[in-house]
Amino acid sequence: MHFPPRCSLVRPPSPQRGLTPSLSPSLSPSLSPTPTLALTPDEVAEFKAIVERTVALYEKDFESGFVAESPAKLRRLPQYYAALGGDGPFPPVRCNAPWVSVVLEADGAVRPCFFHPAVGNIRHAPLADLVTRNLRAFRSTLDVNSDPTCGRCVCSLNAGWRRSPWTS
Numbered sequence: 079m080h081f082p083p084r085c086s087l088v089r090p091p092s093p094q095r096g097l098t099p100s101l102s103p104s105l106s107p108s109l110s111p112t113p114t115l116a117l118t119p120d121e122v123a124e125f126k127a128i129v130e131r132t133v134a135l136y137e138k139d140f141e142s143g144f145v146a147e148s149p150a151k152l153r154r155l156p157q158y159y160a161a162l163g164g165d166g167p168f169p170p171v172r173c174n175a176p177w178v179s180v181v182l183e184a185d186g187a188v189r190p191c192f193f194h195p196a197v198g199n200i201r202h203a204p205l206a207d208l209v210t211r212n213l214r215a216f217r218s219t220l221d222v223n224s225d226p227t228c229g230r231c232v233c234s235l236n237a238g239w240r241r242s243p244w245t246s
């Protein structure tokens with residue numbers, strides 16, 4: 079991918095890191111966004127332009143599925159940062175991460191996703207019990223459309239499974 083040299087949000091690829099451009103440190107993922115991670119209005123505008131240029135440049139790759147994510151999902155990113163700066167709402171969330179996946183931390187904690195608190199720890203209970211009992215209980219109380227953590231989530235997963243073994 080090539081971006082203009084004046085683009086300040088994207089570091090050019092380095093030989094050590096391969097061909098994929100990386101986001102600058104101010105856009106690095108974080109579990110809890112802080113004001114230092116926010117973008118200025120000019121940076122949001124620049125980010126939007128980068129996304130639109132990428133969507134136009136790789137239109138066929140999006141259409142063929144070679145790029146797995148959709149342009150709509152890509153456009154959520156600048157919208158998120160605009161909202162973080164108080165310009166408009168956060169993008170709508172469509173996510174079923176706690177229904178189709180589980181996060182297992184190095185210390186044994188089991189989370190519904192990277193952002194919600196742990197529902198247990200495999201050092202104290204079998205994973206199968208935590209998934210079938212605790213995670214199911216968590217899911218029964220979660221409404222991603224109204225949950226404040228979900229409302230500010232930039233990493234929403236909406237995976238389609240023909241058969242989800244954890245469906246409650």
Ligand code: SF4
Pocket residue numbers: 171173174175176190191192193194222227228229231232233234235
């Ligand atoms: S929207 Fe984000 S915080 Fe909410 S369940 Fe999905 S990944 Fe977790």
